[in-house]
Structure formats: structure tokens, C-alpha cells
Amino acid sequence: MELQKEMIAEHYEALARAPREGRKTAYTFVPGNLTELIRMFDILPVLPEINALQSGMRRLSGDYIAEAEKHGHSEDVCTYVKCDIGMLKKGNIGPTGTRLPEPDLLLLSYTGCFTFMKWFELLRQEYDCPVAMLHVPYQADGIIHDHHRDYVVEQLRSEIIPKLEQVSGRKYDEDLLKARLEESARSEDDLVHVLESAKNVPSPIDSYFGGVYYIGPIFSAFRGTPEGSEYYRALRAEVDARVKAGLGPVTPDGTMKEERYRLVVEGPPNWTSFREFWKMFYDEGAVVVASSYTKVGGLYDRGFRHDPSRPLETLADYCMGCYTNLGLPSRVDLLESYMREYKADGFVINSVKSCNSFSAGQLLMLRQLEERTGLPGGFIESDLVDPRYFSAANIKNRLESYFQMLDQKRSA
Numbered sequence: 001m002e003l004q005k006e007m008i009a010e011h012y013e014a015l016a017r018a019p020r021e022g023r024k025t026a027y028t029f030v031p032g033n034l035t036e037l038i039r040m041f042d043i044l045p046v047l048p049e050i051n052a053l054q055s056g057m058r059r060l061s062g063d064y065i066a067e068a069e070k071h072g073h074s075e076d077v078c079t080y081v082k083c084d085i086g087m088l089k090k091g092n093i094g095p096t097g098t099r100l101p102e103p104d105l106l107l108l109s110y111t112g113c114f115t116f117m118k119w120f121e122l123l124r125q126e127y128d129c130p131v132a133m134l135h136v137p138y139q140a141d142g143i144i145h146d147h148h149r150d151y152v153v154e155q156l157r158s159e160i161i162p163k164l165e166q167v168s169g170r171k172y173d174e175d176l177l178k179a180r181l182e183e184s185a186r187s188e189d190d191l192v193h194v195l196e197s198a199k200n201v202p203s204p205i206d207s208y209f210g211g212v213y214y215i216g217p218i219f220s221a222f223r224g225t226p227e228g229s230e231y232y233r234a235l236r237a238e239v240d241a242r243v244k245a246g247l248g249p250v251t252p253d254g255t256m257k258e259e260r261y262r263l264v265v266e267g268p269p270n271w272t273s274f275r276e277f278w279k280m281f282y283d284e285g286a287v288v289v290a291s292s293y294t295k296v297g298g299l300y301d302r303g304f305r306h307d308p309s310r311p312l313e314t315l316a317d318y319c320m321g322c323y324t325n326l327g328l329p330s331r332v333d334l335l336e337s338y339m340r341e342y343k344a345d346g347f348v349i350n351s352v353k354s355c356n357s358f359s360a361g362q363l364l365m366l367r368q369l370e371e372r373t374g375l376p377g378g379f380i381e382s383d384l385v386d387p388r389y390f391s392a393a394n395i396k397n398r399l400e401s402y403f404q405m406l407d408q409k410r411s412a
């Protein structure tokens with residue numbers, strides 16, 4: 001946690017220095033991000049969702065959302081978008097207090113969520129810079145076909161790389177890209193090792209609340225960088241030591257004493273009351289052993305690794321494989337397999353109304369998962385970064401009833 005906080009803070013510092021140092025920046029999204037390619041051109045990525053969630057954790061998002069609503073954005077719009085637009089309207093000061101640079105490129109890698117496209121349409125009205133769009137085909141039948149891959153690679157060649165060359169003034173260098181992809185694969189191995197450590201009983205990690213710290217560097221600006229690899233080496237060593245010592249996960253109140261419930265969680269977390277939300281789980285001895293949220297930036301635990309021997313093809317496969325790009329049947333299959341592999345006692349859905357990409361179909365998922373596994377599901381509702389939609393008493397009540405149900409099921 002400490003190390004990743006330092007890395008993220010340093011990245012914001014680098015962004016603040018970028019205009020002075022003549023470094024270029026690209027605004028781009030987490031799922032399907034092309035970090036290795038962007039950084040090969042020495043362009044710094046700015047990730048609007050990360051800005052929004054960091055603003056949420058620092059309790060800045062409420063004012064930003066109010067600002068966006070003043071400008072006419074409806075209550076139903078994804079609150080990441082409103083947080084971002086509000087922050088921009090209030091001077092574009094990032095969550096750590098430093099100013100964010102204006103983009104030299106808006107790089108939209110379109111993976112599964114339609115909101116991404118509308119979001120960048122709004123940003124395009126604000127900034128005078130080129131826009132590059134990578135259209136990533138949705139995995140409707142859960143299979144990446146060759147013609148899908150060819151379609152994405154062709155766009156990388158004809159649209160994305162030329163724009164990156166134009167903005168950076170550098171030529172595409174495949175050897176440099178390969179070196180970065182090699183670095184990525186190392187971090188991905190370590191991350192999977194960490195996530196799979198939750199198969200131990202007790203689990204040494206919490207794969208949702210703790211998980212957000214584990215995915216932070218690889219899902220943001222650090223995939224394919226030496227700092228990223230170093231982070232994952234250190235994390236893996238720390239988690240291995242916890243397994244050896246038979247320790248449970250670290251929480252904000254220290255090591256979790258007793259593991260009473262093992263859960264799989266679907267849906268993104270709430271950020272404005274992140275610690276309070278987490279506490280509702282660890283106070284009851286509930287540990288999340290697997291989650292879908294930790295897969296939005298890549299499904300590495302299902303075997304995908306960036307492969308330097310086929311650099312553009314591997315970037316295409318990566319974009320198409322992100323969780324947000326999967327259809328409902330694939331999502332249900334994935335969650336079911338997690339429940340079996342991680343010996344879960346049940347699953348909880350945190351439904352976020354304003355995130356269409358996650359919330360669509362969640363009630364159907366709940367029913368199907370209960371039928372297939374025979375395990376009880378819980379359903380709670382909150383929001384990403386809008387503090388108006390986090391009702392602590394309501395969520396706590398629902399969770400307590402859910403844990404009682406798990407107890408009853410166990411004793412029966």
C-alpha cells in the first residue's frame with residue numbers, strides 16, 4: 001500500500017512537471033490501455049478514472065459532481081465522468097493537489113463501455129488536440145477470433161501508431177516496445193501469483209479491498225516499467241511471507257484475526273467511504289478471495305500474458321480480453337469458476353447504478369450463480385464516487401443479514 005501510494009504520487013508529480021519539461025501526455029482509459037506503446041514514445045498516460053477514484057478517496061468528488069451537474073450533466077451519468085468534468089471545470093487540479101497537464105492526445109481504446117466514447121466526446125470539446133480511437137470488438141460469444149485480432153492490429157498500424165508518432169515526434173521502435181512487453185509479462189506473473197494466494201485458507205490477502213492496491217500500478221501507468229516490476233516482486237515476496245506465517249489479510253486496523261467467510265465480489269467498490277465499506281467486511285471476518293473488479297484492466301489469471309514475440313497482436317488480445325469487454329455468459333462463467341476454485345462460501349454484488357458496464361444484468365447473474373453453485377448471493381447498492389449514494393446504515397444492515405444467512409446455511 002505504501003509503495004503504490006508513493007508511485008502514484010510520483011506519477012502525478014511527473015505529470016505536473018510535464019509541460020515545463022516538454023513531455024507529452026495522452027489521456028486514456030484503464031481497460032484496454034496501451035501503456036507499453038504510449039510509454040515507448042515517452043508519452044505519459046493520464047487516466048481519468050484513476051483521477052476520479054483518487055478524488056473520491058480524498059473526498060473531493062462530491063463538489064466536482066455538483067459542478068458537473070450545474071453544467072447540465074444528469075444524475076444518471078456515470079459519476080466518474082461527472083467527477084472528471086467537474087474537476088476540469090474547477091481548474092483541473094489533480095487529486096494530490098498538483099495541476100494536471102492538458103492532453104497532447106486523447107487516446108480512446110474502446111473496450112466494452114459505451115460511456116468511454118461519450119466521455120471523450122466531452123473532453124474533445126474542451127481540448128484542442130488530436131483524438132485517436134481504437135475500436136475494440138466486443139467478445140459477444142466469449143471467443144477472440146483471428147479476424148477480430150487482425151482488425152485491431154490494422155487500426156494500431158494505421159491509426160494509433162501514426163498519431164503517437166505525430167504527437168511525440170518519435171518513430172515507432174518495435175524493439176523498445178518488445179522490451180516493455182517483456183517487463184509487463186514479469187509483473188503479470190507476479191500479480192497472478194499474488195491473486196491466487198487467496199486460494200490458501202486463511203487467505204493472506206483481500207482480493208477486492210486490498211486488491212485495489214495490488215492492481216493499482218499495473219492497471220495505471222506502470223505496466224511495462226522497471227518500477228512496476230520491482231513493485232510486483234516486492235508484493236509477491238511479502239504475500240509469500242504471509243502465507244508461510246499463516247497470516248490473514250492486512251486491513252487498515254491491522255491483520256485480520258479470524259477468517260469466517262470467504263466471498264467472491266462482483267462490481268466496483270465505493271471510493272468515497274472505502275475504509276468504512278471495507279470495515280463492514282473485516283469486522284465480521286469476511287474476506288474477499290476473488291473479485292471481478294480486479295480484472296477490469298486484464299484477465300491475467302486466465303492465462304493471458306503480454307507476449308513480446310508478437311507485439312501488436314498481443315496488445316490487441318489484451319484489449320479484447322478485459323473484463324468490461326466480456327459478455328454476460330462469460331462473466332457468469334468466470335464468477336462461478338472463482339467460487340469453486342477459491343472455496344467461497346457465497347458471493348456479493350455491489351451494484352453501482354451509474355456504471356452501466358457493470359450493473360447491466362447483475363440480477364440475472366445473481367440468479368444464475370445461485371442456481372449453479374447452490375451458494376447464497378448478497379446484493380448491495382452504492383456508487384463509485386458520489387457520496388450521496390453511500391448509505392452506510394443500509395449497506396451494513398444488508399451485509400449483516402447476509403452473513404447471518406451464511407451462518408444458517410452452514411449450520412443446516
Ligand code: SF4
Pocket residue numbers: 049078079080081113114115116324354355356357358384
Ligand atoms: S460506466 Fe462504468 S465502466 Fe463505463 S466509464 Fe463509467 S465507471 Fe467506467
